[in-house]
Amino acid sequence: MENVRNLINITDLTLDEIDHLIEVADDIVANPTDYQDICRHKKLATLFFEPSTRTRLSFEAAMLELGGSVLGFSEAKSSSAAKGESVSDTVRTVGCYADIIAMRHPKEGAPIVAAQKTVVPIINGGDGGHFHPTQTLTDLLTIKRRKGRLNNLVVGLCGDLQFGRTVHSLIEAMLRYENVEFVLISPNELRVPEYIKEKMNEVGVKWTETTSLEEALPKLDILYMTRVQRERFFNQEDYIRLKDSYILDLAKLKLAKEDLSIMHPLPRVNEISVEVDDDPRADYFFQALCGKHVRMALILFLLGIK
Numbered sequence: 416m417e418n419v420r421n422l423i424n425i426t427d428l429t430l431d432e433i434d435h436l437i438e439v440a441d442d443i444v445a446n447p448t449d450y451q452d453i454c455r456h457k458k459l460a461t462l463f464f465e466p467s468t469r470t471r472l473s474f475e476a477a478m479l480e481l482g483g484s485v486l487g488f489s490e491a492k493s494s495s496a497a498k499g500e501s502v503s504d505t506v507r508t509v510g511c512y513a514d515i516i517a518m519r520h521p522k523e524g525a526p527i528v529a530a531q532k533t534v535v536p537i538i539n540g541g542d543g544g545h546f547h548p549t550q551t552l553t554d555l556l557t558i559k560r561r562k563g564r565l566n567n568l569v570v571g572l573c574g575d576l577q578f579g580r581t582v583h584s585l586i587e588a589m590l591r592y593e594n595v596e597f598v599l600i601s602p603n604e605l606r607v608p609e610y611i612k613e614k615m616n617e618v619g620v621k622w623t624e625t626t627s628l629e630e631a632l633p634k635l636d637i638l639y640m641t642r643v644q645r646e647r648f649f650n651q652e653d654y655i656r657l658k659d660s661y662i663l664d665l666a667k668l669k670l671a672k673e674d675l676s677i678m679h680p681l682p683r684v685n686e687i688s689v690e691v692d693d694d695p696r697a698d699y700f701f702q703a704l705c706g707k708h709v710r711m712a713l714i715l716f717l718l719g720i721k
């Protein structure tokens with residue numbers, strides 16, 4: 416078990432390894448035929464105990480484009496979890512059938528428990544309100560492709576910064592690059608958790624908090640919008656009160672830089688009006704495409720193929 420590499424948190428990868436994944440992702444686009452059979456006879460299992468479109472399907476598409484096969488389930492009720500099986504037993508079993516596992520679970524830390532019991536690499540596809548490292552790889556690749564750099568950036572994160580796991584992982588990743596400044600835009604009730612603020616303070620990265628998207632917009636290089644995470648609320652009234660706190664539309668975008676990159680992990684609910692989709696700064700569907708390329712690179716890396 417010792418030599419198996421997992422991806423539970425984005426900090427499991429060094430910056431050099433992230434650079435390598437970005438390079439391979441670009442090479443996959445440049446030379447697709449070099450990769451089309453590289454995972455022949457390899458199997459990826461996707462164990463999704465929570466809903467997903469992009470993460471699960473981009474993992475599956477990634478493995479299929481590498482010439483491998485996929486198996487798995489897309490909801491807890493179609494697995495033995497419905498009979499009361501522990502995550503750890505499910506994953507240990509699937510480790511007998513697949514070479515690599517991508518999993519998503521509503522409980523924070525579930526992939527850590529899973530990784531203790533398998534001999535195949537485990538990839539965290541999102542654990543509760545905690546982390547989402549492969550979305551972060553997607554985001555980093557998108558930023559690199561759009562901006563040509565991962566340093567010297569003012570990054571605005573807007574929406575549900577408390578429960579948004581994509582935000583937590585992206586901050587943890589980007590605070591390792593030079594001269595990155597974070598502008599945290601959220602309602603007071605949905606601010607970034609303290610443990611993330613402590614991490615930012617430890618490295619001395621510059622960050623500010625505001626409730627106003629309009630105030631933050633003019634200085635941003637990246638605007639990372641997120642939806643309010645309905646499934647993590649204890650009280651639906653709070654969700655209804657907060658869900659439309661921020662809606663990015665063309666009128667607000669007039670305040671932004673001409674080369675702003677608008678990102679969103681998706682799914683979107685109301686936080687970006689559809690009229691923004693045709694603006695050249697809208698990068699969120701391009702971001703979804705980047706997700707497939709970087710997951711191809713990650714599968715190769717964790718399988719020790721490249």
Ligand code: NCD
Pocket residue numbers: 469470541547550580581641642680681682
């Ligand atoms: C995100 C997630 O699952 O955390 N979606 C995704 O993986 N692209 C964001 C979200 O659900 O809001």
